[in-house]
Amino acid sequence: MADETLDASGLNCPLPILKTKKALSKMDVGKILDVISTDAGSVKDIEAFCNQTGNKLISTTEDSGKYIFTIEKV
Amino acid sequence: MTAKENNKMTIIATKGTFDWAFPPFIIASTGVAMDKEVTIFFTFYGLNLLLKDTSKLRVSPIGNPSMPMKLPFGPKWLQKIDFGPKLPNLFWQIPGTEWLATYLMKKTMAKHGVAKMEELRSMCQEFDVKFIACDMTVDLFGYDKADFIDGVEFAGAAMYFDEAASGDHHLYM
Numbered sequence: 001m002a003d004e005t006l007d008a009s010g011l012n013c014p015l016p017i018l019k020t021k022k023a024l025s026k027m028d029v030g031k032i033l034d035v036i037s038t039d040a041g042s043v044k045d046i047e048a049f050c051n052q053t054g055n056k057l058i059s060t061t062e063d064s065g066k067y068i069f070t071i072e073k074v
Numbered sequence: 075m076t077a078k079e080n081n082k083m084t085i086i087a088t089k090g091t092f093d094w095a096f097p098p099f100i101i102a103s104t105g106v107a108m109d110k111e112v113t114i115f116f117t118f119y120g121l122n123l124l125l126k127d128t129s130k131l132r133v134s135p136i137g138n139p140s141m142p143m144k145l146p147f148g149p150k151w152l153q154k155i156d157f158g159p160k161l162p163n164l165f166w167q168i169p170g171t172e173w174l175a176t177y178l179m180k181k182t183m184a185k186h187g188v189a190k191m192e193e194l195r196s197m198c199q200e201f202d203v204k205f206i207a208c209d210m211t212v213d214l215f216g217y218d219k220a221d222f223i224d225g226v227e228f229a230g231a232a233m234y235f236d237e238a239a240s241g242d243h244h245l246y247m
Contacts, residue, residue, distance in 0.1 A: 013188075014107070
């Protein structure tokens with residue numbers, strides 16, 4: 001179960017990434033953030049973001065155009 | 075691999091039209107979000123991107139044949155038509171057409187959930203992107219330093235080199 005949820009629905013690149021960064025910076029290490037996005041480009045982008053920042057992408061799920069990314073702050 | 079070891083990035087922003095305001099701010103804000111240390115050096119027309127009042131920024135369809143021009147509203151069939159290649163350059167000489175093209179681009183961006191330029195710019199500042207305005211072109215074009223947003227440093231090309239001394243992302247836009 002996520003500790004925080006960020007709804008980035010309707011937002012386009014690079015806003016989901018910027019808002020994810022902001023949300024994570026307010027959280028403690030080990031906490032879980034769910035990011036909801038409707039931007040298909042964010043699938044690759046969130047993966048790249050986690051790659052570069054060292055945060056852990058636990059899962060990506062898609063449900064009729066809505067993407068949910070579960071990220072653990074590292 | 076994380077970017078920690080070599081995390082410096084610089085951008086030279088040279089263009090001052092509304093559309094070209096986006097690439098430097100998008101790349102810079104995303105860069106800092108991904109733990110890079112980013113500096114943007116604004117020179118020549120790029121200085122316009124640092125003004126407090128950005129309402130005068132326009133897109134210029136003149137001599138820009140690659141610019142798609144679709145209506146962001148109206149019936150579906152109408153929205154599909156790309157007016158860009160259909161309208162002769164002469165059309166854009168008519169007063170008010172540049173304003174119209176800018177208005178339509180803003181509408182299209184809002185419809186697609188693209189951030190406003192000012193929003194991206196303030197996010198850059200919030201994430202500590204360093205903004206340097208080229209002192210020489212500020213003088214050359216007679217800008218008043220009071221017209222620029224807070225947090226801008228004024229310096230020359232040598233400072234750019236100091237900023238670009240490390241890292242391997244250095245972009246010219």
